[in-house]
Structure formats: structure tokens, C-alpha cells
Amino acid sequence: MAVMKKSYLFGGEKRWRNLAPIYFLLPGVLFYFIIALGPSIATSIYSLTDASGLRGADVNWIGFDNYDEFLFQGLASRDNIDATLRTLRFCAIVTLVQFSIGLILALLVNQKLRGRTFFRTLFFMPVILGVVIQGLMWKLFLQPRGGPMATIFGWFGAQSEFLGGQPDEAFMWVIVVQIWANVGITMVIFLAGMQTISSDLYEAAKIDGASGWQLFRDVTWPQLTPAVNTNFLLNIIGSLQAWQLFLVLTGYKAGTQVLGYLVFAEGFGQTGEAPSFRQGFAAAASMVLFFLVLVIGFFANRFVTWRERKFL
Amino acid sequence: MKGKLGPFWVLAVVLALVLAACGGDDDGGDDSGDNGTTETTEAASGGDDGGEDGGEAGEEVSLRVLVHQNPPLTDYMTDFNAQFEADNPGVTIDMEIVAPGGDYATAVNARLAAADVDVIDYCIDPCAGFSTPVEDYMGDNVEAPAWQQLIQAGLVMDITDEPFVQNFDEASIQDAATFEDSVYAINMGRVSYSGMFVNNDLLAEVGVDLPTTWDELVAACDTINATGNFCMTQGGADGWPIFVGAYGLLGAAFPDQAALAEGLWTGDIKWNEGEGLALMEKFQIYAQDMLEPGVTGLGHNEATARYAAGDVAFLPTGVWQAPVLEESEPGFDWTYVPFPGSDNAEDNQYLFGKYDMSWMIASDTPHPDIAKAYLAGLADPDNYQTFVDATGYLPTQPTATLNSKLGEAVAPLLENYRVGFEQYYISPTGAGQWANGSQAASWFDPFNEWTDAGELADQVQADLEAGLGG
Numbered sequence: 001m002a003v004m005k006k007s008y009l010f011g012g013e014k015r016w017r018n019l020a021p022i023y024f025l026l027p028g029v030l031f032y033f034i035i036a037l038g039p040s041i042a043t044s045i046y047s048l049t050d051a052s053g054l055r056g057a058d059v060n061w062i063g064f065d066n067y068d069e070f071l072f073q074g075l076a077s078r079d080n081i082d083a084t085l086r087t088l089r090f091c092a093i094v095t096l097v098q099f100s101i102g103l104i105l106a107l108l109v110n111q112k113l114r115g116r117t118f119f120r121t122l123f124f125m126p127v128i129l130g131v132v133i134q135g136l137m138w139k140l141f142l143q144p145r146g147g148p149m150a151t152i153f154g155w156f157g158a159q160s161e162f163l164g165g166q167p168d169e170a171f172m173w174v175i176v177v178q179i180w181a182n183v184g185i186t187m188v189i190f191l192a193g194m195q196t197i198s199s200d201l202y203e204a205a206k207i208d209g210a211s212g213w214q215l216f217r218d219v220t221w222p223q224l225t226p227a228v229n230t231n232f233l234l235n236i237i238g239s240l241q242a243w244q245l246f247l248v249l250t251g252y253k254a255g256t257q258v259l260g261y262l263v264f265a266e267g268f269g270q271t272g273e274a275p276s277f278r279q280g281f282a283a284a285a286s287m288v289l290f291f292l293v294l295v296i297g298f299f300a301n302r303f304v305t306w307r308e309r310k311f312l
Numbered sequence: 313m314k315g316k317l318g319p320f321w322v323l324a325v326v327l328a329l330v331l332a333a334c335g336g337d338d339d340g341g342d343d344s345g346d347n348g349t350t351e352t353t354e355a356a357s358g359g360d361d362g363g364e365d366g367g368e369a370g371e372e373v374s375l376r377v378l379v380h381q382n383p384p385l386t387d388y389m390t391d392f393n394a395q396f397e398a399d400n401p402g403v404t405i406d407m408e409i410v411a412p413g414g415d416y417a418t419a420v421n422a423r424l425a426a427a428d429v430d431v432i433d434y435c436i437d438p439c440a441g442f443s444t445p446v447e448d449y450m451g452d453n454v455e456a457p458a459w460q461q462l463i464q465a466g467l468v469m470d471i472t473d474e475p476f477v478q479n480f481d482e483a484s485i486q487d488a489a490t491f492e493d494s495v496y497a498i499n500m501g502r503v504s505y506s507g508m509f510v511n512n513d514l515l516a517e518v519g520v521d522l523p524t525t526w527d528e529l530v531a532a533c534d535t536i537n538a539t540g541n542f543c544m545t546q547g548g549a550d551g552w553p554i555f556v557g558a559y560g561l562l563g564a565a566f567p568d569q570a571a572l573a574e575g576l577w578t579g580d581i582k583w584n585e586g587e588g589l590a591l592m593e594k595f596q597i598y599a600q601d602m603l604e605p606g607v608t609g610l611g612h613n614e615a616t617a618r619y620a621a622g623d624v625a626f627l628p629t630g631v632w633q634a635p636v637l638e639e640s641e642p643g644f645d646w647t648y649v650p651f652p653g654s655d656n657a658e659d660n661q662y663l664f665g666k667y668d669m670s671w672m673i674a675s676d677t678p679h680p681d682i683a684k685a686y687l688a689g690l691a692d693p694d695n696y697q698t699f700v701d702a703t704g705y706l707p708t709q710p711t712a713t714l715n716s717k718l719g720e721a722v723a724p725l726l727e728n729y730r731v732g733f734e735q736y737y738i739s740p741t742g743a744g745q746w747a748n749g750s751q752a753a754s755w756f757d758p759f760n761e762w763t764d765a766g767e768l769a770d771q772v773q774a775d776l777e778a779g780l781g782g
Contacts, residue, residue, distance in 0.1 A: 055425045057465035074742025074778035145609035161758045164548055164608025168761075251551055252414065254745045254760060268421055269458050270414030275437055276455035277421055 040290075046283035053267060053279030066284035080262065084288065087240060087259040090175060091296070094239040098179045099231055102186025107216075109187070110194045120191070124184035134181045135248030139163065142173060167255025174249050174256070178242055186231050193227025194220065222311040229304035236300050240293050259289045375682050377407040378423055380416050380435040380669065383613065384635040388702040396689055403682060413437060413550070417458060424467050430677040431686055434459060434497060434670045437552075438734045441488030441499045441667030446738070449577050453740045453779065459670075460491065468496045469673040474684060476691035484708035487731065488667035497670035498691050501705025504665035504722065506560040506732065508628035508651050509637060513644035514541060515625060522649065524657040526564070526594065532625070533602050542604035542624045547612035551754065554607070557628035558598050558753035560651020562733055563664040565591040573736035576776060583749040583776065584769035592765040592772075594653065595753040602626075608759065616640065632668070634704040634718035648721040663725045664732035668705060743779025746772050 047066055051059045070080050109120045126134060142149050142162040153160055163170045201219050210218065221228075243260030250256045252265050267282030269275035379389055386409050393405040410419040417436045423429035434441075436458045445460050462468050471477060472495040477485060480498055488499035515522060515532070518539045523529040533543035547553040565587045566572040575581030582588055610618055612629075613636055619627040620640035627633070628651055637646065652660045671690060673683040689695060693711050700712050706726065707714060714723065739747045746755065749772040755762045762768040 052461050052465070053421065053425070054461055054465040054467060055427070056467060057461060069742065074740075075744030075747075075775045076742050076779070079745045143609045145606040147609070150606075150609075159605060161548075161606070161608040164551075165758045166761055247414075253551065254755065265414070268414070269417035269436060275417060276458055277417075277461055278455065 043283045043286055046280055047287045048284075049280045051280040051283075052277040054277055059280075062280070066281045067288075069281065070284050070288060079257070080285070082255075083257045083259050083262050084292070086171070086257070087289070087292070090171075090178075090242070090258055091236060091239040093175055094178050094182075094242075095232070095235040097175075098183050098186050098235050098239075101179065102183050102231065103190050105183065105187040106190035106194060107220075110191055120187075123187055126181045127184040129181070131181075131244040132248055134177060135245055138173070138177045138180075139249065163249050167253065170250050170253065171256050174245050177245055177249065178239065181245070182235075182238065186235065189227050189231050189234075190224065193224045197223040225308055225311040229307060232304055233297070233300055236296060237293060240289070240296065259285065259292070263289065372402055372404065373679055373682060374404045374406045375431065375679055375686060376423075376429045377405055377431045377433075377686070378419060378429050379407055379409055379433040380412040380439070381409050382412070382632065382703075384632075384703045385669075388699055392689065392695065392699075396686060399689075400682070400685070405686075412439060413552075420458075420462075424462065424674060427674070427676055429674055430679055430683045432672050432674065434462075434672050435668070438666070439668055440735045441484075441670045442491060442497065443666075443734065444573070444736045444738060445491060447574070449574055450738065450740070453742065453781070454738055455741060457738060463491050463496055467675055469675045469677070469680065469683075470494045470496060471498075471673065471684070471687070474688070476684075476688040479691045479693060479696070480708050481710050484667060487735075488708075489670055497672040498687055499667045499670045499708050500690065500696075500699065501668050501703065501708055502665055502729070503630045503632050503668050503705060504663040504725075504729065505556050505630035506563045506651055506662070506664035507631070507648050507722075508544075508557075508560065508626045509619065509633070510647050510649055511619075511622065511625050511642075511644050512647060514622065518625075520625075523652050524660060525652050525655050527655055529652050530597065530601075536625045540623075544598075544602045544626045544628060545604050545610065545615050545618050545624045546607045546628070547610050547615035548603075548607035548759065549609060549611045549614070553612050553615065553629060554599065554603075554754035554759055555751040556630065558595055558651075559664060559732060559734075559750070560628060561591060561594050561598065561653035561753075562750050563662055563730070564651070564653030564659050565594075566733070567659065567662060567730070569664065569730065569733040570736045572733055576737070577740070577780065579777075579780070582773050583752075584766070584773040588749065588773075589766065589769050592749070592752055592769040596756050596765045596768075599753050599756040599759060605758075630665070631704055631706065631718055631722065634716060635702065638717065646717075648718055650725065661725065662728045662730055663722065664730050665706070666732050666735045667708070739776070740779030744771075744775030747775040747779060749773075749776070 048061060048063060049059050050062050050065075051057070069076070071077055105123050109116045109123070129137075141147060144150050144159075144161050144164065147162075149162065150160070160169065163173055197220065201223070202215060205215055205219055241260055243258055243264060246256060246258055246261045247264070252261070252270055257265070263282045263286045265271045266285060267277070267279045269277045377389075377393075379386060389407060393407055397403055397405060408419070410416050412435055414437070420429075420432060420434070420436060424432075442459050443457055446454050446456050456464070474495075477489075477495050477498060480489075484499045484502070485495060489495050489497040510522060512522075514536070518536055518541065520532045520535050521528075523532045536543045544557075546557050563569065566581075572581060576583075583592065604624065607615070612633075616627065616629070616633045616636045617640050618624065620637060620642035622642065622644050627637075631648060634648070650660050650663055654660050671687055673680070673687065677683050690699070691709075693709060696707070696709050697712050699705070700707050701715055704714070704716055704718050706722070706729070713719070733750050737748065737750070746752075746768070749769070752762075752768055752772060754760065755768060756765075757763045762771075
């Protein structure tokens, strides 16, 4: 036993008991520093430089010039602010619609109906596809030359270029694809929440003569609070950061950019004619996005905390 | 107190170990394992200083080559690589093909940053060789183009003194491969993008003569569309073919495109006045009346295959699509003519274009002699002639000739070849997204939101002036 005690790292058994949790946490903390926090801090520093991201290139400290350019310089600032507002619009629509459809789907597949396992799988299936696959599938579906949606439009004498056409329409289709691709996760979280609700509550309410709507309003909805809050936050943060579908579906098309895509395009020379590598500027844009997520996430978190206090 | 610092010492030691493990070997030359290759002497014998590559005889070398996707080009490169490997025992070419456009810029950046490439086909948008660097008239309000950034970062090898550079004509060396009196690349070909392929049989069938003026082209399109055929098609799914297809209109309006770029910067030329405004109106007719519906469902190569079906009269695009068209074996007689953008036929005799891909060597390649031998192979006159025959590029070597059907069509026009606008133009920092009016053809409905040429012209000029400080 004495031998065992000597083998404890940095001291005796009591000390080991006190410090063991810290030792076990160290790898995780280290991993977090290297993978998440480190790059985040580096990005904030990068945003104050003119870094191109090219190995060997000069990096100069330019203070807040990138922020000044992003927010105030010329009409490029108009495009940047438009992209920011478009990001917020995307977030609001996706969050609201995905949340609602996910809830409805969860309610449906939570019923004791034939084939519900099939439908659960069907609705969740898009989630397991990668963004590129999701995008390519919808590009085929929205192919303006004889694609399925073009055929349906044709039945009504309508015609569209879909993703290659009007920016507002292209933007709307990206929203559709984003919701289709992610509603399965929302549904599953709601479904898991519904299955934790005790059947006794429903039986008691039914005995009291509660209608279907009353069952939902007074039993299901309050009891779903943890799932509602989780979905609410996940949908907001996920949609604020989404940009890959824009890359696959529309490319860097005027009038459709969101902030996440703007960061990528500026950083990697994808902005069109005579592009430059501007990772310092891209870092500034990503800090704007971070601030947006932070503020909205803060208020969303306050809201869900209030809901939890109210219902639970 | 000292004992309480235990966990922090552990953290510090682990951090130090991890950071040490993450640290790269910047010299890139000694540790062959870092580069996924071993070394050779065989191929290096082709270089002037074969000793640089080091290593022992008989070992394997993998030369990492990055090339943009272009079927005739990549087919040629596959054959060339096989021949190079046969001529250089022990050398393997590891060629990665990446789609042009944004993906290619990302690949170039990432591979150079990781010291993971030896030879690069520089084809970052607009894939125009070394397009204009920052000129004096631009002042400080501009970002250097990507190729200039790469050179200034020291990532590209100076090949000024390599003998194979002299295989190319002086104009291509100066315009497409030189920066501050040093040569960093070999440019493999010019292209013309301001012309259009013509379906002669369809014109004869509908009783229309080959249009030589803008008015004749408008009338021809009306006639062709009335017969149930289509005037023009385009690869709109890729975005850029829509405005590149209208570069003939730009050329007819502004024959001196270097002067156009400078004039826009100095304020002497405006998009919403005179020729600029007239150009916007023609762009609108091209986008809305001449292109067939649904072109955004066609990629660039798909549009050429679609054109080969025979019921479209014109395909306004670059000469680089000639091999694709020939491979599609269209059942009609075709030719390539300048886009008749002016009402004066005399103005429609020019072909505008650009230098296309430039091949360069990563400055820190562990195999400099093999990389130079690779470029020397590409520059070899016999190989270069095969390259031109395969790809249809307008030659940049004085001894090469364009022997294809396309060559027959454009040979009389090459005296009137001019470098085009995108080779000269950079937008000022702060300019809005509509500032580059040369791309305005792709901003009209149904491809974007604009329906009035005058309003768009005003917006283009406003977006430009916002960057110029006007």
C-alpha cells in the first residue's frame, strides 16, 4: 500500500483525490485550446492585420481598418451589410419554419400509426447526407431544363431559372433546402422529448375531458420545454453559421451571399474577377459573424432560461 | 505553494510537446518523409544543377502537379505525364485535377501553404496568365491580384534564366509571365473569347446569311427563333459563361480595352454614358432575347454538347471549346467568327482574348530540377505542337501552328487579335458588387434582378465610383 501511495503523481492520496479530476480534464482542455479557442483568438488577432494567408507573405498590423472597410468603405460596405441582414433573414425564416415543421413531424410520427418507423427514417434521412450530396440532389430537382420542378411549373404555364435566376428566388430555394436537410434533427429532438412525457399526464387530462388541442397546449408543450429550448438554440446558431449550401447551390452570386460565405470567399480568393487572398479581412468579417451569434445567442439563451423557469 | 502548481506544470509540458509536434519544417528540403516522397537523381540529370535534388540514385520521386479541369487539357496532360515518366525512370507524376473557379484558388492557396505541390497550372479566376498588376493610375486603393501575392510572398520560383522560357514569344513572356523584370511562368496559350461558333447549316436552312453587324444579328435571331430553333445557347449554370459570351459586345464598343480599364479608373469613361450605356442596352438584348430559355441548367461543356444537337445557331464562347465541339461530332458545318457587336462591320473584325494558364514551380519544391525538366518538357516545341493540336489554344510559341478546323477559321483573324478587358481590370477596394460592368450581361433578368439597362448602368457606375472615392 505504501508503494501505491508513493506512485501517486505529485503527492499523497488526499492530494491525488483533489487533483485527479483536473488531470483527467487536462487532455480535453488542451484539445479545446488547440482546436477551438486557439484558432478563435488567432482569428481575432488576424482581423487586425492585412494577412493574405499565404505562407511567407508580409503581415502588417492595420488596427481596425478591416472593420472600417467592412462596415463603412464605399458600396462594398452596402453589400456586406446586405449580406449580414440576409443572414439574419435566413436565420429567422429557417428557425421558425424548421422548428414548426419539425414539431409537426414529431407529433405525427409519435402517433401509434402503421409505418411510423418508415416515416421517421424517411424524414431523418436527409440529415445523414453530406451538404454536397444534398446540394447536388436539389440542383437536379431544380434543373430548369426538364427537371421535376420545372415540369411542375410547366403544368401551370410558369417558367423559372430557379437557382440561377432572381436572387430572391434563389435565396428562397436555399432556405427550402436548408430546412429539408436539417428538419430531421429537429424532429428527432422533439420526438425524444415527447417520449419522456409520462402517459399518466395524458390519461389524467383525458379523464378531465381535455380536447386534443388542450392536451398539446397544457401537457405536451410545457413538458417539451427542454426539447423546445434545445431546438430553438440549435436552429438559430446553425442557420447563422450556414453557408455551404450557398456555395453548392448558387455560388458567389450577387444578391445571395450570406456572411459565412462572404468570409470564405474573401479568405480564399473566390470573389470573382482578379481576386486576392484576404484572410485578414475575412477574419474581420468572421468576427462580425461571431458577434452576431454571440448577441443573438445571449438573448435566445435568456429567453429559454425564462421559459424553463416558467414551465419546469 | 510550489506543490499546487503541479497541474499547471503538467499542462505546460503537454502544451510544449504538442506545439513541438505541430511545428513544421519550413526548409522542406531535408525531410523527404514530410513531403510524401523520396528522392532521385535520374530526372534531375535533365537540369542544369542536378545535384540540388540530392538523394540516391534509383530512388522514387513523386512530382506533385496541380492542374485545372478542362477535358482536352487534362487528356493531353495525362499522355504527357506518361511520356515524362517513361523518359525519367523513377519519377511518378501525381497530378491532381481541380475544377476551375473558386475551388481552384482554394486548392492553390492550401497546397502552397502546406508545401504540398511542386508544379502549378496557375488558373485562378479569371485564368488570365499574369493579368495586370497594380498600376500607377490605381493608387493605393486596390488589392494585388492573387498571382502577384504569390510571387511577392516568395512562393513561386524565378525561372528567368531557364533556356526553355525562350521557346515562347516575347509578348507572352512579357504580358503573361513576367513581374518586375523576372519571369515566373511559361504561358501555354492564348484564347479568344469574343467570338461565336456558327451553325452554317442551320443558317442556310432558315435562309439567314452570316450576320456581320449587330442589326443583322438581331434580325437573324428573330428569324431563327420564329422557325422554332434557337438563336444562342450558353453554359449558364457556371455563371461566368453568360458574361464571357458577351465579351464580343464589349470589344466592339471599346476596341482598346487597356484604355477602357484605365479610363474607368480615371473617370474618363463611364458605364452610364455614351458607348457604355449603349453597351448595357445590347447586353440586355443578348441576355433576354438571344439566349434560349433554361441556360442556367447547362454547364459550360454541356452547353457545347447541347449546341452540337443542331437546333441552335450560335454559341458565343471561347475557342477552347472547339475540341469539345469536334468531339461531340456535330452533324453540321460550323465555323468561328467574331461576335458582330457593332453596327459597323469594320469594327467586328477583332478577336479579343486573354492569356490562359501559366505554369509555375513552387519555390520550395524539394525537386527543383525535376520540376524544371517538367516545364522544359511542356515547352519542348514538338510537345507544344501536340498540346496546341489537342487543346485548340492559340499558340504562344512562334514555331507552333493551329492546324485544326478552328485554326482554319481564326487564322485570318489572328492579325487582329487583342488582349481583352479582364486581363487589364481590377476593381478598386470599396467598389460595390455591380462595379465591373463587363459582367453586366449576367445581371439582367432572368439571371439576376435587373430589367432596365439604364438603371443598371447607373448602378454600375455608382458602385465603381464608390471605390474610386467619387
